[in-house]
Amino acid sequence: MVGSIAALGAGLAVLGVGLGIGRIGGSAMDGIARQPEASGKIQTAMIIAAALIEGAGLFGIVVALLGL
C-alpha cells in the first residue's frame, strides 16, 4: 500500500512539473517565433528554467522512490 501512495505522489509531482515545463516551452516557442534571431539565447534560458523546475519535481519523485 505504501508503494501505491508513493506512486500517487510521484504522479502528482510530475503533474506540476509537466505544467511548468509546458508553459516554459510554450513561451519559448512564442519568443522564438517573435524573434527568430534570439533563438539560441532563448533556448539556453529555456533549458535552464526547465532544469530548475525539473529539479523541484525530481525531489518529489525521489521522496516517492524512498517510499517504494
Place this chain on the structure above:
Amino acid sequence: MDLVTPDFGLIFWTLVTFLLLVFLLSKFAWKPILKMVNDREASIEDALKAAERARDEMKSLQADNEAVLKEAREERERILKEAREMKNKIVSDAKDIAIAEGEKAIASAKAAIAAEKASAIAELKNQAAVLSIEIAEKVLGKELSAENKQAEMISKMIDEVKFN
C-alpha cells in the same frame, strides 16, 4: 529505497575511471583536437585578413591608377588646349602680320601709284607745255599777227592747264 542507495563500489570505480579518462583524454585527445581546430581557425582568420589586406591594396592601387590616369588626361587636355591656343595665336598673329603687310603693300602701292601719277601728270604737263609751245609756235606763226587774238589764246590755254 534500494534504487536510491548509492553503492560504494560503483562510486569508487566511476571516480577512478572517470578521472583517469579526464587525464588521458585531456592530454592525448582534446589537446590535439582543440589545437588543430584553433590552428585552423587562426589560419582561416589570417587568410581572411590577408584577403582583406590584398583587397585594400588592390583598392589603393586602383585609386593610384585612377589618379595617374586622371592626371594624364588632364595633362593631355592641358597640352591640347595649349596647342589650340598656340595655333589660334599663330594664326591670328599671321593674320595680323598679313593684314599689316597687305596694308603696307597697298600703301606703298598707293604711294607708288600716286608718285607715278604725279610724275605722269608732270610729264603730261611738260608734254602739254611742249606741245602747247609747239602748237603755239605754229599758231603764233599764223595768228599772232593779231595781237589781241594771241593774248586771248594764251590765257585760255593757261586756264585749261590749271584745271589739271
Place this chain on the structure above:
Amino acid sequence: MFKSLVRYTAAIALLFASFQLNAQDKDAHTATVDQSTTAEDHQVVSEDHNQTTESVESQKIHTSKEDSELNITELIMHHISDSHEWHFFDIDGQPYSLALPVIVYTKNGFSAFSSSVFHHNDNGEVVYTASNGDRFIKVHDIIYIASEKKNHEAWAEHGEDHKVTNAKPTIDISLTKNVVNLFLGVVVMLALFMGISRKYENGVPRGRASFIEPLVVFVRDDIALQNIGKKNYMRFTPYLLTLFFFIWINNILGLFPGGANLTGNIAFTMSLAALTLIIVNVNAKKEYWIHIFWMPGVPVWVRLMLAPIELVGVLTKPFALMIRLFANMTAGHIVILSLLSLTFIFKSLAIAPAAVALTLFIYIIKVLVAFLQAYIFALLTALFIGQAVEEHDHH
C-alpha cells in the same frame, strides 16, 4: 595506440578468464554448497568465458512465475539494478551469463573470487568460504557476510520487512555488471579518441576525426564558451568534453540489448555530480561567495534570509543533476521493459506487434534523451562553473 588498446582489452579478458578458472578451482574445494538435495544436480559447464550452471533454484523461480505481474516488476527491477553476473539469456530455463569477479575487503583482508561460486543463488543459500576464512553469501545481488547458523534454508538473517540484516563487507569494489559496462565505455572512448591527432592531414580531419571534431567544437562553443565566458572557458573545456562524451557513450551503451543501466544508477550520477560540486566550489571566486552569504543590493534582513537558501542551493544544484540523469535513464529503461512486457502481461501474441512498435518508438526517443541528458548535464555543469568564476566589473 589502438593496437595497445586491443592488447589491454585482451589482458582484461584474460584477467576475467583467470578469475573464472580460479573460482572453478575453489568451487571444487572450498565452496560450501549447502543443498544436500540439489547438490548432485549442480554441474559447472564452462563455455568460452561464460559459465552456465543449471541449478534447481533457477528452475524453481521459473516454475513459480505464475503471478506474472509481480514477476515482471521483479524482472524490471532486476534489470535496472546492479548485478554480480552479466546475464544474457535463458535457454530452457538454463541461464547463460558471464560470472563477474567479486572483490571485497573485511577485517581479515581482501578476497577476490568469481561470483560463479554462488551458483546463480541469490537467496543466501550458498556460502562461499574465502581463503582467509571469511564466509560470504549473496542475497539480491549484494554480498553479505554469512551468518553463523542456517536460518530457513539460508545463511542470512532477515529483519521485519524481509530485509537482510547481515553485515556487509567493509569495502565492496566488485567488478559488477555496471562496472564492467563502465570499463567497456572507457574502452570505447579510448578507441574513439586516442591518437585522434594522427587522423589529421595538414590540419584537415579525416575518418573518425571528421565525425568527432564537430561535436568537440559544439561542446567548446555552445557549452563551455557560452556559459563560462571567454576568459576561463579553455580551462574547463577538457573536463566538459570528457563529461559530455562519458555520459553520452555510457547512455548509448546502456541502450544496447544486454547493456547495464549504468547511467541510471544513482552511484554513477552521484560521482559525477560530486565532481561538479567540487569543481564549482574550488574554482569559485570571491563574488560567488559574496552572493551566497551577503547578497548585495537587498536589505539586511533579506540578506539574512537569503544566506541559508543560497547555501542550500549550493548543494541542491548538483543534487538535481544527480537525480535528473538517474531518473531519466532509469525511467526510460523501466518504460521500455514495461512496454515489452505487455505481451507477457496479456499473455497474447496478438499484442506483440503493438508492444514492439511502442518499444521502438520509446527506443528512438531514448536515443534522443541519451544525447539530451549528456548535453544538459554538461551544460548545467558549465553554467554552474560560469556562475562561480564570473567576475563583475561594476561592484
